[in-house]
Amino acid sequence: MATEAHGSESSLAFHPMDQFKPVSLFGDGTIHWYTVTNVTLWMAITVLAIVLLLVVGSRGRAMVPSKGQSIAELMYGFVYKMVEDVAGKDAIRYFPYIMTLFSFIVFANILGLLPLSFTTTSHIAVTGVLALLVFTFVTVLGFVKNGSKFLALFWISSAPLAVRPLLAVIELISYFVRPVSHSIRLAGNMMAGHAVIKVFAGFAAIAAISPVSILAITAMYGLEILVAFIQAYVFTILTCVYLKDALHPAH
Template identity: 85%
Template structure:
């Protein structure tokens, strides 16, 4: 996974951030908005994996489920329970959207652990779009469901009257910061783990410490596999929290 080179003075040189470069699939030209890249390729693979698991893998609907159907049912039940517990029963109608988000992020994260793959969720451009879609969705839903009462989300009635305007400004700022924190949290955690793995892989070229590097890489792979699911869970549960605010804006 690492790329090593010896510098002019004989020192070991490696570039852990090179793995996050966006490259065109065909040729070496400039990347435009319409250029097929490694990012679009692995996003498409992630979507195909979601379809294979949740559509093709469950089409038989067997009473005694296959392994694929069992995995799909476990994922379905896990996300369904999360939506119901966090956002409430009236949020169940939006379960398909949240399930799609969770499934895509899980596959995008885990596929990035394969050799020669690309982790699309390490790019802020990808996670920012996902976060902005959630932000726009819950904001529009909040006004559609509650009208101007949605603004009560920013008016803390339990606070003293003199403090309410100040708290309203703080609540408003924190609300618009949501897509920023929502996207950076996912991209930052995924990027950090992959960069650490590549650093350890770079040290594997040194014979004296290569056994330690191999053990560290193996441990980091296991940790990154866990982080892949945790970050998908965090992104999804925050979406459920924002959805709850849109459906029940009163403090």
């Protein structure tokens, strides 16, 4: 990315990917599975923010809500309605899981936009686990709820018999690609925006183009706030769609 500039000109230093490096907060820097890292820190901050909004914000239980309670209720209603509309009434049972996913992703995305923060959702390790959790859960649920009828998801009865095997292969491939696209979409969006902001910030070292650079950062930042919400929304709504497929596999 920034190779040439690095060697020739010392004032222009691009390290757009450094922000994504997990580092150990204490100790000698080796990262074991249990080491407290910046990943731990920012996930803890995410949990704290969720508790602050959804638990502390709603503590008044007021009939006429306070600002914090309104936002908490808005978020609740938003996800609840999404589950109800997309996945159906019988998917309401799984609403807490989906709410967990959504609140984690949306808060991690937004907190990642704070300067000097670490964006946990920009890592394929994180989004991959999230997507695999959804994939496994939905697949197991599909077989538990529908038994072998779940395979009707791949056997499209509305198509002519001759093309059904072909469609079944395509459907099967698309089904297994789901967790891949599901996770890479989120991590890629998060990583790309943050890296672009960092690159623009690197240009700010040159006085002549620093105003343009700052303008560009501002514009990108606005866009990234939008992306942070939209990607959390997309991840959640896709989860709902997969959930619907698991509950009602027939096309």
